[in-house]
Amino acid sequence: MSKDGTAILAFEDGSVFKGRAFGATKTVVGEAVFNTSMTGYQEVLTDPSYFGQIVTMTAVEIGNYGVNKADEESDGPKVKGFVVREVSPVSSSWRSEMSLQDYLKLNDIPGISGVDTRAITKKIRSSGAMKACLSTEGISAEEAVENARAWGGLVGVDYVKEVTTKEPYHFSRSDAELMPFTVPGTKLYNFDRTTPVFKCAAIDYGAKTSIFTRLSFHGFDVTVFPADAPAEQILEHNPQCLFLSNGPGDPAAVTYAHDIVAKLIQKLPTFGICFGHQVLTHAIGAETYKLKFGHRGGNQPVKNLETGRVSITSQNHGFAADAKSLENRGAVVTEINLNDNTVEGLRHKDLPMFSVQYHPEAAPGPNDADALFADFHAFVKKLV
Numbered sequence: 001m002s003k004d005g006t007a008i009l010a011f012e013d014g015s016v017f018k019g020r021a022f023g024a025t026k027t028v029v030g031e032a033v034f035n036t037s038m039t040g041y042q043e044v045l046t047d048p049s050y051f052g053q054i055v056t057m058t059a060v061e062i063g064n065y066g067v068n069k070a071d072e073e074s075d076g077p078k079v080k081g082f083v084v085r086e087v088s089p090v091s092s093s094w095r096s097e098m099s100l101q102d103y104l105k106l107n108d109i110p111g112i113s114g115v116d117t118r119a120i121t122k123k124i125r126s127s128g129a130m131k132a133c134l135s136t137e138g139i140s141a142e143e144a145v146e147n148a149r150a151w152g153g154l155v156g157v158d159y160v161k162e163v164t165t166k167e168p169y170h171f172s173r174s175d176a177e178l179m180p181f182t183v184p185g186t187k188l189y190n191f192d193r194t195t196p197v198f199k200c201a202a203i204d205y206g207a208k209t210s211i212f213t214r215l216s217f218h219g220f221d222v223t224v225f226p227a228d229a230p231a232e233q234i235l236e237h238n239p240q241c242l243f244l245s246n247g248p249g250d251p252a253a254v255t256y257a258h259d260i261v262a263k264l265i266q267k268l269p270t271f272g273i274c275f276g277h278q279v280l281t282h283a284i285g286a287e288t289y290k291l292k293f294g295h296r297g298g299n300q301p302v303k304n305l306e307t308g309r310v311s312i313t314s315q316n317h318g319f320a321a322d323a324k325s326l327e328n329r330g331a332v333v334t335e336i337n338l339n340d341n342t343v344e345g346l347r348h349k350d351l352p353m354f355s356v357q358y359h360p361e362a363a364p365g366p367n368d369a370d371a372l373f374a375d376f377h378a379f380v381k382k383l384v
Contacts, residue, residue: 007112009054009083010144012131015123019114021136022087023104027144029151030054030080032132033318034121036297039065040364041100045082045109046073048163048206049274049316051248052154054132056083056120058297063088066096067103073208073363077104078163078248081134082111083120110136128292129318154318155290159249160257160275163206164227168237171202171212171222178217195219198380201239201268203227205247205257205275210363215243218373228256231263241380242268244276246359251278251288251319258282265353269383271376272355274317277346280355284348286325291342294318295357298365301338302358304345310338313358314365320357321346352383 007021011032034056035044041062044055062084082104091099104111112134124130133147200220202212205227212222220241225234227247234242242264261283264270272280278288295315302313321343323333335345335356347354360369 006138007110007134007136008139008141008144009112009115009120010133010141010148011123012145012148013127014145016141016144017112017115017120019112021110022101022113023082023111023136024108025136026108026110027133027135027137027139027147028054028080028110029131029133029147031154031318032056032120032124032130033294033296034058034117034124035316036299037364038298040298042067042071042103043073043208043210043363045077045079047208047246047316048074048078049246049248050079051159051163051206052157053079053248054081054083054134055079056117056124058117058121061086061088063091063100065093066091066099068095068097070095073210074163077107077109079109082109083115083117083134084111084113085115085117087111087113110134112136124293129294155250156253157249158253160205160227160247160254163248165204165224166226168223168225168229168233171216171224173213173216178213195377196381197221198240198377198384199223199238200241200243201225201234201237202243202245203229203234203257203261203276205245205254205279207245207247208359208361208363210361211245211273214361214370214373219377227254229260231260234264235267239268240384241376242270243376244270244272244279244355246274246276246316248275250290251275251282254279265351268352269380270353270355271372271379272353274315274357274359277355277357278317278319278321280353281321281326281346284326284329284331284351286329286331287322288319289322291318291320295337298362300358302335302344303338304335306334311368312366313344313369314362315358317357352379354379
């Protein structure tokens with residue numbers, strides 16, 4: 001930690017924000033983005049899709065309810081740095097096992113508080129996601145700006161290889177562990193194990209644990225594979241369907257994933273979300289592009305063009321599928337974002353596949369889209 005407890009956040013355009021340091025004593029560089037979620041900061045921190053990014057939370061106070069092992073979406077934080085207006089001095093929850101400050105320090109993640117997160121968010125919305133440097137080591141503003149400018153950026157970079165599983169594994173949880181968390185004594189779900197269970201091959205591009213939990217809950221026996229697992233290896237396990245997960249970085253950079261999925265979608269009913277949706281886009285020969293500042297938060301409105309239904313969704317992505325190129329490759333755009341009309345869902349006219357750009361497992365976020373897992377089950381049931 002710097003001697004006077006200060007921290008600095010600097011952008012490639014020369015802007016500098018000074019605040020109070022918390023978490024680890026460290027200097028990091030990454031892409032500056034913001035998240036509009038009111039709660040769920042631990043899920044944000046541990047979402048592998050944030051690998052390589054410095055995340056600003058727009059909610060005023062973060063850390064109120066501490067952290068706990070059960071809410072982790074991976075094996076620990078994946079963000080490069082964390083930016084908040086105020087970090088709560090206390091952790092007030094019966095589920096809390098540690099304060100946010102101690103959690104970041106334990107996991108070697110630097111944080112800065114006491115900065116104007118509204119100004120930072122407006123800057124990113126106006127100028128787009130930018131290269132940034134966050135330091136709690138007391139470096140000068142000039143050095144921090146120089147560090148930000150020297151960073152290579154996300155475009156064209158394969159971050160999936162940094163977060164994917166190294167070996168295939170079977171995802172196994174007890175029925176109790178699969179039940180969604182609710183206030184004790186409240187029953188929100190009918191847990192029915194009489195439904196057919198289908199063998200699902202899930203490719204891990206940087207998946208959140210909640211995704212596999214929801215797949216299992218809705219009747220899938222999930223085996224998880226590395227992002228570069230050959231199609232032949234996956235098919236040797238005799239799966240009945242394929243799931244493609246979320247993940248970080250530029251979807252155009254993982255050409256090996258495009259080739260693998262292009263083979264598998266000829267043989268298996270497929271459902272993709274977020275990065276997996278983008279990989280499917282490339283697998284059929286269509287294109288993606290980088291958004292100005294992306295969609296990150298639990299309040300993104302999405303309209304299904306085929307049913308007219310509007311859902312409020314949880315999202316975390318900085319790239320999007322190009323609508324025209326999808327249509328030229330036999331795909332149908334099924335959903336759009338009501339804020340900017342970008343593609344949020346697709347299906348193919350000839351191949352057994354569909355995908356969405358958002359996170360139906362919603363951890364954190366609304367559960368409007370949870371039914372997509374049941375839709376996938378029904379889709380597979382019709383085809384196998």
